[in-house]
Amino acid sequence: MRLLAALLLWxxxxxxxxxxxxxxxIVTLDWGxxxxxxxxxxxxxxxxxxxxxxxxxxxxxxxxxxxxxxxRTEPNLELLTxxxxxxxxxxxxxxxxxxxxxxxxxxxxxxxYRPDSDPLHTAQQVARxxxxxxxxxxxxxxxxxxxxxxxxxxREKLANRALPPFYLVSLIDxxxxxxxxxxxxxxxxxxxxxxxxxxxxxxxxxGFSQTGVEQLAEVPEAALIHFxxxxxxxxxxxxxxxxxQHLPFVEQQRVYAFAPAWQFGGLMAAQHFMRxxxxxxxxx
Amino acid sequence: xxxxxxxxxxxGWLTALLLLSLLAAVASLAxxxxxxxxxxxxxxxxxxxxxxxxVHYSWLPRLCMxxxxxxxxxxxxxxxxxxxxxxxxxxTTLGVANGAQLALALATLxxxxxxxxxxxxxxxxxxxxxxxxxxxxxRRGLSPLTLILAxxxxxxxxxxxxxMLMLLQPQGLAALFIWSAGSLSQHxxxxxxxxxxxxxxxxxxxxxxxxxxxxxxxxxxGARSLGLSLDKLRVLALGLAVFVTAxxxxxxxxxxxxGLAAPAVARLLGARTLxxxxxxxxxxxxxxxxxxxxxVQYFAxxxxxxxxxxxxxxxxxxxxxxxxxxxxxxxxGRPQPAVSALAAPHLAARPLLGLLLLLLLxxxxxxxxxxxxxxxxxWMMDPQVLQWRVPRILGAAGAGLMLGLAGSLLQRLTGNPMxxxxxxxxxxxxxxxxxxxxxxxxAAPLWARLGMGFFGALITLLVIIGFARRHAYSPDxxxxxxxxxxxxxxxxxxxxxxxxxxxxxxxxxxxSGSTYFVELPTAIAAVGGGVLLLLxxxxxxxxxTLLPLGESTPRSLGVPMRGAxxxxxxxxxxxxxxxxxxxxxxSFVGLMAPHMARVLGFQQARGQLLGAALIGALxxxxxxxxxxxxxxxxxxxxxxxxxxxxxxYLIWGLGRRR
Numbered sequence: 001m002r003l004l005a006a007l008l009l010w011x012x013x014x015x016x017x018x019x020x021x022x023x024x025x026i027v028t029l030d031w032g033x034x035x036x037x038x039x040x041x042x043x044x045x046x047x048x049x050x051x052x053x054x055x056x057x058x059x060x061x062x063x064x065x066x067x068x069x070x071x072r073t074e075p076n077l078e079l080l081t082x083x084x085x086x087x088x089x090x091x092x093x094x095x096x097x098x099x100x101x102x103x104x105x106x107x108x109x110x111x112x113y114r115p116d117s118d119p120l121h122t123a124q125q126v127a128r129x130x131x132x133x134x135x136x137x138x139x140x141x142x143x144x145x146x147x148x149x150x151x152x153x154x155r156e157k158l159a160n161r162a163l164p165p166f167y168l169v170s171l172i173d174x175x176x177x178x179x180x181x182x183x184x185x186x187x188x189x190x191x192x193x194x195x196x197x198x199x200x201x202x203x204x205x206x207g208f209s210q211t212g213v214e215q216l217a218e219v220p221e222a223a224l225i226h227f228x229x230x231x232x233x234x235x236x237x238x239x240x241x242x243x244x245q246h247l248p249f250v251e252q253q254r255v256y257a258f259a260p261a262w263q264f265g266g267l268m269a270a271q272h273f274m275r276x277x278x279x280x281x282x283x284x
Numbered sequence: 285x286x287x288x289x290x291x292x293x294x295x296g297w298l299t300a301l302l303l304l305s306l307l308a309a310v311a312s313l314a315x316x317x318x319x320x321x322x323x324x325x326x327x328x329x330x331x332x333x334x335x336x337x338x339v340h341y342s343w344l345p346r347l348c349m350x351x352x353x354x355x356x357x358x359x360x361x362x363x364x365x366x367x368x369x370x371x372x373x374x375x376t377t378l379g380v381a382n383g384a385q386l387a388l389a390l391a392t393l394x395x396x397x398x399x400x401x402x403x404x405x406x407x408x409x410x411x412x413x414x415x416x417x418x419x420x421x422x423r424r425g426l427s428p429l430t431l432i433l434a435x436x437x438x439x440x441x442x443x444x445x446x447x448m449l450m451l452l453q454p455q456g457l458a459a460l461f462i463w464s465a466g467s468l469s470q471h472x473x474x475x476x477x478x479x480x481x482x483x484x485x486x487x488x489x490x491x492x493x494x495x496x497x498x499x500x501x502x503x504x505x506g507a508r509s510l511g512l513s514l515d516k517l518r519v520l521a522l523g524l525a526v527f528v529t530a531x532x533x534x535x536x537x538x539x540x541x542x543g544l545a546a547p548a549v550a551r552l553l554g555a556r557t558l559x560x561x562x563x564x565x566x567x568x569x570x571x572x573x574x575x576x577x578x579x580v581q582y583f584a585x586x587x588x589x590x591x592x593x594x595x596x597x598x599x600x601x602x603x604x605x606x607x608x609x610x611x612x613x614x615x616x617g618r619p620q621p622a623v624s625a626l627a628a629p630h631l632a633a634r635p636l637l638g639l640l641l642l643l644l645l646x647x648x649x650x651x652x653x654x655x656x657x658x659x660x661x662x663w664m665m666d667p668q669v670l671q672w673r674v675p676r677i678l679g680a681a682g683a684g685l686m687l688g689l690a691g692s693l694l695q696r697l698t699g700n701p702m703x704x705x706x707x708x709x710x711x712x713x714x715x716x717x718x719x720x721x722x723x724x725x726x727a728a729p730l731w732a733r734l735g736m737g738f739f740g741a742l743i744t745l746l747v748i749i750g751f752a753r754r755h756a757y758s759p760d761x762x763x764x765x766x767x768x769x770x771x772x773x774x775x776x777x778x779x780x781x782x783x784x785x786x787x788x789x790x791x792x793x794x795x796s797g798s799t800y801f802v803e804l805p806t807a808i809a810a811v812g813g814g815v816l817l818l819l820x821x822x823x824x825x826x827x828x829t830l831l832p833l834g835e836s837t838p839r840s841l842g843v844p845m846r847g848a849x850x851x852x853x854x855x856x857x858x859x860x861x862x863x864x865x866x867x868x869x870x871s872f873v874g875l876m877a878p879h880m881a882r883v884l885g886f887q888q889a890r891g892q893l894l895g896a897a898l899i900g901a902l903x904x905x906x907x908x909x910x911x912x913x914x915x916x917x918x919x920x921x922x923x924x925x926x927x928x929x930x931x932x933y934l935i936w937g938l939g940r941r942r
Contacts, residue, residue, distance in 0.1 A: 067658060070917035074800045077672040078664075079917050082657050100801075103671070175471050213471070214342065217334045241471040242341045246331055 022135025023087035027080065027105075029072050030091040031057050032112050032265035036127050037089075038062070039268040040139035046083050048072040055229055057262040059272050073097075080104050087133060108133065112185070112266050113206055120188035123266040147267050154274050155193050157282060164223045164254060165198035166190060167216050170263070171230040174237030174244075176212055180263055183207045189270050193277075198222035206264060214243050223254035225280075227261055256280045294554045298564060305571040308578045309347060315582075316343065345470035350577040350593070351570040352479050353468070353536055356528050358546030358569025359483075362561050363490070363525040365547055366497055367518050370428035372609075372764070374544035375529040376601075376771075378431070379438035381540075383413025384533040386442045389449055403482070406530035413438055414526055420935055429764065433702070434935075436767045440706075441931030443774065444870055447796050448924055467592040468536050468577050475535045482531045486524050490562065497521060498558040539594040540775065541601020542569050548608055573597065598775035605768040609761055610751065633891040636884060640898040644681070647902055651677050651909035656916035671804075673912075679802035680908035680922050681901040682810025683866035688877030688900025689818055690859035692828075692893050695878050697852050698752065699832035702763055704875030705741075705860040709769030713744025714861045715795065715869035716773050719780065722791055730806065730865075737861035744769055745857050749849070773869070797868030797923010799908055810866055817859055818897050824852065828889035867923035871907075872930025873900050879937060903929070 027046035028034050034047040038060045046067040047053060053062065067083060070076035077100055080088070085105045090098070092111050101107045110126050112119055124144050131140025168186050169177040180186055181203025190197055198219040203209045216224065224247075238244045249255055258276045262269040317325055317339055324330060329340035357375055364373035375381045387409020391398045398405055420434040421427075470476070490497075496517055532539065546569030547561060555564040577593045652673050653663050664670065687705060694703040694710075705711045717740025721728050728736075748769070752762045777795060794801075802810075821828075827848040830838035839845055860874070881895030907929065908922035 068917055070919060074798065074919060076917040076919060078655065078669050078912075079658060081669050081672065082666075175467075175469050212342075212469070214334065214338050240474055242473075243337055243471045246334070246337050246341075 023133055025084060025086045026089060026134060027067075027069065027083065027085040027087075028089035029069070029075055029094045029097075030089065031072075031262055032123075032269065033089050033091065033110060033126070033130065034062070035060055035262065035268040036123070036130055036143075036266040037134070039143045039266075039271075040127060040131055040134070040136045042130070042134045042136050042139070045085060046080065048075050056260055057265065057269070058260040060268055075101075077101075077104065089130075089133075113183075113264065115205065118188050119183070119185040119207065120192065120270060123185065123270065127267050143267055147271055150271055150274055151189075151192055154278055157278070158193055158195065161281070163195055163281065164221050165196035165219055167198045167219075167222050167224045167249070168263075169216070169224065169226050171226055171234045171238070172210065173231055174234050174241060176210060177216070177226075178208045178210055179203075179216070180208050184263060185265065185270060186261075186263055186273050189273055193274075208263070213238075213241070213247065216249075217247050220248040222249055223256065224249045225256045225258055227258045227263070229260055297553050298567065301571045302567065305574045308575055312578050312581065313339070313343070341472050342470055345473050345476050346468050346577070347574065348476045349468050349470055349479070349536060350574040352476065352483060353532050353539055354542050354546065354569040354571070354573030355566035356479070356483050356532050356569075357539060357543035357573075358550075358565040358567075359486070359490070359562070360525040360528040360532075361543035361547045361569075362550075362558075362565045363497075363521050363528075364543075366500055366558055366561075367521045367525075368428065368431060369500070370431060371548065371551070372428065372432045372544065373435075374541070374547070375525070375532075376439070376538070376540050376598075377544055378435035379413040379417050379442065380410040380526050380529045381533055381538045382439045382442040382446075383416075384410035384530045385538050386446055387412075388534065389446060393449065403478075403531050403534040406534045407527055410526045410530045410533070411523075413442065414522070416935070429761070433763055433767075436764075436771075437707075437931070437934055440767075440770070440870065441928070441935070444796075444924055444927045444931065448920065448928070467594070479531055479535050483528065486528050489524055490521075493517070493521060494559065494562070501558070537592070537594055539573065540598030540771070541605065542573050542597055545569075545597075545601050545604050546572060548604070576600065592778070595775050595779040598771060599779065602768050602772035602775060605771070606751075606765060609764050609768065610754065633886055633888070633895075636886075637891070637894055637898065640895065640902070644898055644902045644905070647905050647909075648677055648681065651905050655909075656913050675802050675804040675807040676799040676908055676912070676922075677905055678804075678807035678811050679799045679866050680904040682807060682812075682814045683799075683863040683871075684873050684877070684900035684902065684904025684926075685811070685814040685897045686817070686859040686863040686900070687867075687871060687874035687904075688881075688896035688898070689814065689821060689893060690856045690863065691874035691876075691900075692878040692881070692889075692896040693821065693852050693856040693859070694874075696828040696831055696889060696892075697849065697856070698749075698762060699834070700762060701879065701882075702875070704872070704878070705856070705863070706770075706870055706872050706874055707763050708745070708748055708766035709773070710741045710744050710748075710766070710857065710860045711864050711869035711871075711874070712770040712773035714738070714741040714857075714864040716740050716776065717743075717861075718865065719776070719791060723780075733865055734861060737865050738858055741861045741864070742854070742857040745853050749853065770869075795868050796921040797871055797926065798911075798919070798921035799867060800919065800921075802866060806866075810862065813862060814859075814897070817855060818893065821855060821893050822890055824848075825888070825890040825893070827852070828893070867904065867926070868921065869923075871904070871923045871926040872934055873903050873926050876900075876930045876933050877903060 026037065026042065026044045028037065028044055029048040031047070031053050034044055034053070035057060037044050043063050044066060046069045047062060048069040049072050050062060050066065050068040067079070069080060072094065075097065080101075081104050088101045088105050088107045090101070090107060090109050091113075092109055095109060098107050098109075110129055112123050112126050114122055124147075127140045127143050128137075131137040168180040168184070171177055179199045179201070180197070181199050181201065182197055183203055184207030187197040187207065199209070200218065201209055201211065201215070216222075244250055258280070261272045261276060313322060317335060321336060325336040325339040326344060329336035331337065361374040364375070364378060365371055384406035387405050388402065391405045417431065417434045417438050420438070421431040500514075500517070529543070547565040549568045549572070550561050550565035553564060553568070555561045573593070576597050580593050580596055652670060653665070654661070655664060655673070656662075657664065657669075690710075691704040694705065694708060695701055697703070714737040717736040718733055721733060721736040725732070748762060748765050751765050780791075827838070827843050830841055830843050831848065831852075835845070838848075863874075877900035878892060878896040880899050881892050884895060886892040886895040904922060904926060907926035911920040911922045911925045914920055
């Protein structure tokens with residue numbers, strides 16, 4: 001009898017423990033989580049929309065074993081079921097699909113972007129949470145250390161240079177940009193590096209705002225960083241735009257074209273951004 | 285019917301319109317710059333003043349662009365209307381603008397090197413679309429309304445291809461999206477300098493062709509006796525109109541309805557002769573587009589860059605079209621063939637129904653078991669996997685069944701073999717209701733969605749039938765009203781999507797007809813409800829057989845006309861709303877299924893209902909299966925695939941019918 005009682009008490013605890021991982025077969029719909037997983041040494045078995053991951057995120061490259069799960073907003077549930085994941089990672093923006101996903105495997109939502117918090121700070125939290133979930137705590141701590149080290153080094157290298165504030169944008173077309181504001185990940189990186197974001201206007205929950213290019217003239221001393229991929233023909237069209245040519249950073253040649261880096265990502269994206277910054281600012 | 289024509293051109297109104305535009309432009313300038321700097325900003329801006337630069341390189345070219353595009357589209361409209369002797373012809377209603385746009389979109393995605401000659405790609409696209417429209421309408425004698433119908437059908441089809449491109453490349457196409465909705469925003473004078481010489485050239489050619497073109501108002505023999513090669517003249521003038529449209533689309537995207545509205549307004553102002561119309565319509569078009577654009581800039585404030593003016597003109601243009609249709613005096617189309625005259629040799633209905641049912645069951649089973657997986661194609665028995673397929677297949681089948689049924693009811697009700705929830709704008713009405721609901725109450729439960737969809741569908745149906753009754757049920761006019769309502773819906777959709785609101789993005793997948801989020805209870809309810817409504821319709825068979833015969837015959841045979849019409853309309857609206865909820869507003873299944881049922885020989889009302897329901901279900905099941913497997917692991921929406929297949933079928937059917 002006592003044995004039975006003990007068993008009854010133990011069983012839920014044991015089940016709970018089993019549920020908490022560490023998980024081995026992880027899939028994710030979010031690219032920021034996917035790159036952070038790779039960063040802490042975990043290969044997810046499936047990631048949504050790999051063709052666009054390559055186009056928009058680029059680094060780190062996903063290992064060849066990773067399955068494409070279809071569109072991020074409508075992942076292929078049949079395929080997902082057949083992959084038999086033991087954990088599905090999402091972010092709040094994919095919350096609508098949760099009831100469906102939960103029938104396949106436990107679903108966990110991790111947010112890098114949260115209201116009123118520094119995305120860089122939450123990115124570190126997310127890396128730790130991913131470490132817990134996958135049993136790669138050491139990998140997570142290593143990633144965070146690497147990041148802090150890289151940050152400190154770059155901050156030092158940039159310290160004695162008088163650098164302008166930067167506009168961080170993606171081109172929508174020849175006339176419009178998505179400009180990343182103070183609550184964006186890369187803006188947070190700039191801040192930690194002791195640099196400034198030139199965009200004074202507001203931004204939305206995701207840390208960006210859509211605007212016409214002439215709005216970028218408000219801080220005359222600023223430089224501009226634009227991230228690939230730019231839509232086809234947009235760059236050529238910009239070269240021909242008189243207003244563009246009269247923007248201070250164009251006239252004074254402070255325009256930097258960056259490779260794709262995922263503005264909505266985590267620590268890996270932040271590291272990638274710092275590498276791009278270092279190359280652009282120190283090696284020219 | 286009121287006459288559009290006023291005795292003499294009324295200069296007063298035209299002058300007033302132009303003055304109003306001028307005032308609005310001045311007011312807009314005054315908002316940005318003190319009057320003392322105007323001259324400098326307009327002529328020689330101070331390169332240190334970004335405000336002056338903006339006025340000179342952004343505001344002013346945008347103003348010129350609005351004037352040029354408005355004038356150009358009006359010119360194209362007048363030319364088309366003159367050549368085709370058809371007051372409804374215009375760049376939008378003939379599918380030219382959409383053809384040009386799709387060609388550019390395809391080139392952007394798949395052959396960017398071709399973009400060096402953008403206007404020629406647009407011209408090729410617009411030309412191909414026009415040729416397709418003509419090929420379709422020609423076999424039916426090029427009657428004016430047939431031509432417009434063919435044009436709008438082609439537009440719808442091209443539009444759904446465009447939506448599919450956007451779904452597959454959401455980020456890459458963001459720019460294409462803003463542009464395709466017609467954004468006039470400019471950042472230098474290149475656009476204006478691109479358009480100006482091309483328009484000037486066309487204008488010279490038009491003046492040169494003015495006399496022979498004017499003679500086209502005579503009947504063919506009259507004009508021919510004057511020694512004109514009519515066909516050459518028509519092709520040349522139409523080619524010019526297509527070229528103008530292609531240039532405008534290249535520069536700013538699709539600007540809806542100006543090409544239709546401006547000539548109509550010019551006519552209202554009393555411009556009768558070709559010369560008067562060629563002078564008046566472009567002025568009106570320029571003024572209309574300028575006023576719309578200034579209003580957009582004023583109301584949208586700092587977001588004006590991103591609100592496409594073309595979407596707004598379509599929003600204003602659709603009601604105008606609705607207002608115009610009953611007022612236009614059109615040459616009568618050929619008498620429409622009675623519904624039964626279309627039927628193929630009569631086959632035994634009962635075995636055929638059995639065969640269709642069997643086919644549906646087999647396809648359902650194959651769709652359930654066969655599909656792509658991580659290791660490629662495979663037969664799948666795992667219930668864990670099948671649990672995802674069952675609701676989608678059932679939901680698709682239920683929606684198809686209901687659409688087939690709704691289409692048959694509407695065709696019987698109006699005696700019009702082209703009537704359908706899609707072409708009559710009833711699906712669009714339901715979708716409008718749903719979109720409004722989702723914006724106000726994003727977590728609305730199913731009953732609220734169904735109720736709101738039903739409400740939208742019923743209102744649309746009542747409006748359309750009301751229109752039709754006042755104008756003696758002219759079948760083509762009925763469809764035009766419906767398509768105008770669909771165009772209104774398209775405009776709202778475009779605007780909503782271009783606002784980049786996450787709620788807008790989330791409805792895109794539903795709008796294009798994805799069965800992805802259909803749950804099992806909903807799917808079962810769809811099939812159950814569809815079958816129930818089918819059974820409810822069967823006793824109406826007698827009414828449905830008699831109603832297409834007109835007003836007096838059924839009445840003399842004791843059909844309670846008002847009650848019969850109302851009950852059929854209620855059922856059709858409910859069916860359409862439920863189906864729209866499942867697979868979105870555009871699938872053409874409601875048109876295709878009843879038509880195929882007739883071709884198969886179901887002539888009796890009951891037989892057609894049953895046949896169309898089965899065929900509709902079959903089509904949607906196949907579309908859903910294709911959608912799930914074609915681009916695995918990506919999934920295409922079933923409604924969109926059905927619309928593509930349906931559009932092709934429709935085009936084939938339009939061309940085939942004599």
